[in-house]
Amino acid sequence: MARASADRHKLLVTVVAWGVALAIFFPILWTVLTSFKTEAAAVAIPPQFLFFDWTTENYAEVWARTDYLHHFTNSVVISLGSSLMGLLVAIPAAWAMAFSPTRGTRGVLMWMLSTKMLPAVGVLVPIYLLCKRAGLLDTRTALVIVLMLSNLPIMVWMLFTYFKEIPRDILEAARMDGATLRYELLYILAPMALPGIASTLLLNVILAWNESFWTLNLTAASTGPLTAFIASFSAPEGLFYAKLSAASTLAIAPIVVLGWLSQKQLVRGLTFGAVK
Amino acid sequence: MASTHNGATARLMLSPAVVLLLVWMAVPLAMTLWYSLHDYQLLMPRGNEFVGLENYVYFLTDPAFFQSLANTLALVMGVLTITVAGGIGLALLLDRPMYGQGIVRVLVVSPFFVMPTVSALVWKNMFMNPVNGLFAWLAQVFGMRAIDWLAEVPLLSLTIIVAWGWLPFATLILLTALQSLDAEQQEAAKMDGANSFARFVHITLPHLARPIAVVILIQTIFLLSVFAEILVTTNGGPGNQSTNLAYLVYSQALLRFDVGSASAGGVVAVVLANILAIFLMRLVGKNLES
Amino acid sequence: MASIALKNVSKSFGGREVISSLDLQIERGELVVFVGPSGCGKSTLLRLIAGLEEVSSGQLLIDGRDATQLPPAWRGLSMVFQSYALYPHMSVRDNIAFPLKMAGRDKETIERKVNEAARVLNLQDYLDRKPRELSGGQRQRVAIGRAIVREPVAFLFDEPLSNLDAALRVNMRMEIAALHRQLGATMIYVTHDQIEAMTLADRIVVLNAGRVEQVGSPLELYRRPATLFVAGFIGSPRMNFINGAEASRHAATTIGIRPEHLSVSTTAGRWQGKVSLAEHLGSDTFVHVEVAGLGAIAARAAGGLDVRHGDTLWLTPDESCLHRFDEQGRAIGA
Numbered sequence: 050m051a052r053a054s055a056d057r058h059k060l061l062v063t064v065v066a067w068g069v070a071l072a073i074f075f076p077i078l079w080t081v082l083t084s085f086k087t088e089a090a091a092v093a094i095p096p097q098f099l100f101f102d103w104t105t106e107n108y109a110e111v112w113a114r115t116d117y118l119h120h121f122t123n124s125v126v127i128s129l130g131s132s133l134m135g136l137l138v139a140i141p142a143a144w145a146m147a148f149s150p151t152r153g154t155r156g157v158l159m160w161m162l163s164t165k166m167l168p169a170v171g172v173l174v175p176i177y178l179l180c181k182r183a184g185l186l187d188t189r190t191a192l193v194i195v196l197m198l199s200n201l202p203i204m205v206w207m208l209f210t211y212f213k214e215i216p217r218d219i220l221e222a223a224r225m226d227g228a229t230l231r232y233e234l235l236y237i238l239a240p241m242a243l244p245g246i247a248s249t250l251l252l253n254v255i256l257a258w259n260e261s262f263w264t265l266n267l268t269a270a271s272t273g274p275l276t277a278f279i280a281s282f283s284a285p286e287g288l289f290y291a292k293l294s295a296a297s298t299l300a301i302a303p304i305v306v307l308g309w310l311s312q313k314q315l316v317r318g319l320t321f322g323a324v325k
Numbered sequence: 326m327a328s329t330h331n332g333a334t335a336r337l338m339l340s341p342a343v344v345l346l347l348v349w350m351a352v353p354l355a356m357t358l359w360y361s362l363h364d365y366q367l368l369m370p371r372g373n374e375f376v377g378l379e380n381y382v383y384f385l386t387d388p389a390f391f392q393s394l395a396n397t398l399a400l401v402m403g404v405l406t407i408t409v410a411g412g413i414g415l416a417l418l419l420d421r422p423m424y425g426q427g428i429v430r431v432l433v434v435s436p437f438f439v440m441p442t443v444s445a446l447v448w449k450n451m452f453m454n455p456v457n458g459l460f461a462w463l464a465q466v467f468g469m470r471a472i473d474w475l476a477e478v479p480l481l482s483l484t485i486i487v488a489w490g491w492l493p494f495a496t497l498i499l500l501t502a503l504q505s506l507d508a509e510q511q512e513a514a515k516m517d518g519a520n521s522f523a524r525f526v527h528i529t530l531p532h533l534a535r536p537i538a539v540v541i542l543i544q545t546i547f548l549l550s551v552f553a554e555i556l557v558t559t560n561g562g563p564g565n566q567s568t569n570l571a572y573l574v575y576s577q578a579l580l581r582f583d584v585g586s587a588s589a590g591g592v593v594a595v596v597l598a599n600i601l602a603i604f605l606m607r608l609v610g611k612n613l614e615s
Numbered sequence: 616m617a618s619i620a621l622k623n624v625s626k627s628f629g630g631r632e633v634i635s636s637l638d639l640q641i642e643r644g645e646l647v648v649f650v651g652p653s654g655c656g657k658s659t660l661l662r663l664i665a666g667l668e669e670v671s672s673g674q675l676l677i678d679g680r681d682a683t684q685l686p687p688a689w690r691g692l693s694m695v696f697q698s699y700a701l702y703p704h705m706s707v708r709d710n711i712a713f714p715l716k717m718a719g720r721d722k723e724t725i726e727r728k729v730n731e732a733a734r735v736l737n738l739q740d741y742l743d744r745k746p747r748e749l750s751g752g753q754r755q756r757v758a759i760g761r762a763i764v765r766e767p768v769a770f771l772f773d774e775p776l777s778n779l780d781a782a783l784r785v786n787m788r789m790e791i792a793a794l795h796r797q798l799g800a801t802m803i804y805v806t807h808d809q810i811e812a813m814t815l816a817d818r819i820v821v822l823n824a825g826r827v828e829q830v831g832s833p834l835e836l837y838r839r840p841a842t843l844f845v846a847g848f849i850g851s852p853r854m855n856f857i858n859g860a861e862a863s864r865h866a867a868t869t870i871g872i873r874p875e876h877l878s879v880s881t882t883a884g885r886w887q888g889k890v891s892l893a894e895h896l897g898s899d900t901f902v903h904v905e906v907a908g909l910g911a912i913a914a915r916a917a918g919g920l921d922v923r924h925g926d927t928l929w930l931t932p933d934e935s936c937l938h939r940f941d942e943q944g945r946a947i948g949a
Contacts, residue, residue, distance in 0.1 A: 074432040095466075138345060159606060168595060171354065175360070177578070262553065282446060283556070297447060320543065
């Protein structure tokens with residue numbers, strides 16, 4: 050009796066939850082569906098949900114008419130480049146603060162977070178002009194540097210929370226066991242720190258991939274990453290829903306899949322370990 | 326080996342990050358300040374003269390400024406309200422046993438990974454368009470007038486678009502927090518005769534206070550600088566109805582080429598953000614520490 | 616096996632002295648237990664010996680040689696940590712082999728020694744598991760295995776049993792005692808649990824607020840506690856302390872009598888009182904008696920004694936087991 054009612058309850062929750070989840074996911078689903086329609090079918094009233102003539106011509110056309118691959122490469126270089134360079138600076142900093150904390154450590158961490166609260170518009174003009182003067186406007190180099198700097202506080206924070214969880218006992222045990230510095234780093238610390246470093250990298254790649262202030266302001270369409278590429282579709286060109294959908298699907302697919310794989314780390318990472 | 330643990334090495338390891346961030350913060354900010362005191366037009370480089378606070382007077386007395394300030398706050402507050410309330414509801418729902426929980430989670434979290442330009446364009450064209458959008462079709466089905474969302478209620482439309490992107494974040498964090506809630510506490514409250522509403526108010530909500538504070542802090546950081554969504558949908562219009570501070574400064578600088586008053590706007594934005602930041606960090610600073 | 620000597624050792628953390636000019640001699644093959652309440656400095660003392668903390672002043676001698684400045688790995692000591700500090704990404708085999716690998720031993724020797732340690736500790740079936748796949752007791756054994764293979768001159772144990780449940784703790788206690796007999800090794804063992812101290816130790820060092828209160832064999836400490844602190848800390852249930860007129864009669868500020876040194880009678884005796892609580896353990900009965908003028912006194916009676924709350928009892932102390940303390944809390948005439 051109780052069992053049956055519990056089952057019925059679970060079924061009800063399942064139906065409601067799936068309904069809500071599909072509603073939230075619907076814009077993405079609709080975009081993907083539309084990308085396989087003809088332009089006429091894309092704007093048909095009433096809308097066609099599943100029963101339409103599936104076509105891949107939009108993808109072919111986006112591929113042929115635009116330089117998708119070029120923008121995709123830009124996105125990869127910029128997000129990966131800025132994240133890797135960020136790691137190079139953030140790892141030692143987080144390491145020092147996690148393993149040799151001083152009275153100032155908390156202050157330094159909070160200060161770093163506060164730089165992230167500095168609105169980008171406050172420095173838009175000088176950064177734009179500096180890049181212009183240095184001939185870096187509309188280059189990937191400029192974006193790699195700027196995104197690296199703007200995400201650096203988050204990287205340091207994330208790494209710090211991961212490193213802090215490495216038990217000091219283990220470092221002491223390794224010292225008692227006679228591990229040299231090289232060994233301590235390579236065989237004890239690296240294996241324990243790597244998962245945290247990997248999550249940090251992953252999350253920052255996602256953040257940088259979707260970053261849409263600097264990528265839109267420091268590039269023209271030609272060297273822009275996918276964010277700028279998609280923004281160039283904002284000017285209406287008549288019947289273009291299907292092609293817009295195809296381009297959008299191409300732009301978000303890699304990172305959405307990456308996001309699915311990293312959703313657990315996302316919580317820890319973006320809340321700086323405050324929520325577990 | 327002891328050297329990895331001593332203060333000098335630690336400072337050496339810390340310094341690149343600190344120096345980079347200091348430079349990243351101080352140099353452009355100093356330049357912004359300097360420009361803000363000069364009449365600097367990008368297209369007329371010769372007119373570069375000291376004008377004192379004239380740019381500030383110009384920027385602050387511009388009616389667009391007050392409108393953009395109000396819009397910025399309305400956007401932040403609106404998105405926060407939707408995402409926190411919706412996030413709590415969704416988290417409570419997803420925390421219950423169900424079939425296919427993993428897939429449901431994946432579906433719900435997905436919007437967070439969609440780049441702002443894509444989500445804004447998809448919403449603008451395929452949902453909010455008064456002729457071809459799904460909303461227009463729905464209105465027609467129910468016999469109502471189709472709304473031109475971005476023209477008639479631009480700020481509300483933007484709030485919906487941005488909130489859609491951030492709802493997964495709030496949900497995911499609150500769900501994670503819920504899952505760490507001690508089941509025995511709930512059972513103890515049940516034994517004490519608390520009904521499900523009382524349990525939510527007295528057990529669940531206090532447990533969520535800290536994650537909610539974290540959600541507010543993190544989202545505010547990002548919401549203050551919403552930009553791409555405005556750029557590809559309304560361009561701040563109609564009029565200035567959907568211009569926020571970030572977009573206003575952008576349009577002064579890169580559309581009107583008035584570096585001086587854009588810089589003044591930048592300084593104002595920094596000051597306002599700092600006021601908010603101090604308030605927020607006070608609120609959650611202790612929570613974030615450990 | 617080595618002897619360890621501490622000479623006038625002090626340790627301060629930022630101006631706060633946690634160990635003050637402490638002298639201690641630990642003989643070869645001895646199992647010495649540092650015991651004391653939390654914050655007494657016992658763990659710090661162990662970490663000073665290990666080399667994980669630097670002494671502020673004083674000297675540490677291992678086998679007569681000055682080791683004060685030696686890095687931890689060069690002191691030839693092994694340590695078992697409270698959290699076990701196993702390397703989470705390494706198998707049991709690699710965990711145990713790690714110190715040997717660090718010492719640059721050849722593969723064959725490592726293999727042989729790891730297998731030997733695994734046999735002694737009953738870990739043969741778990742060698743390829745990761746620490747997270749082991750129970751608490753098994754992890755403890757791996758930590759001990761890692762300590763054994765180095766063939767250290769002395770073992771250091773930092774509250775090794777405090778993360779285990781009660782039954783397992785008794786087992787591991789016996790295993791450590793057996794290990795000590797088997798290896799004949801010098802061992803220093805830190806605990807806050809006086810029962811662990813009493814059952815394991817050749818000699819106990821009772822620490823309080825960074826100072827040594829008393830050093831001695833378990834029975835010496837039990838029979839002749841040098842201070843009130845030791846008298847109260849060693850022995851379970853706790854010694855009864857009596858101040859006032861009764862103490863003055865014995866020419867002391869405070870007198871102490873252990874519950875087991877009071878004879879209990881339902882008919883006659885020195886002190887009369889009412890039972891406030893009777894705990895029937897079967898083998899023994901512990902009675903808490905409210906005696907007018909003396910306060911609450913605990914006594915151990917035979918298991919068959921059938922008394923309840925409110926009954927009247929008489930207690931008579933065994934005068935030969937009475938402890939007398941002066942104003943400073945020092946034992947008189949001990």
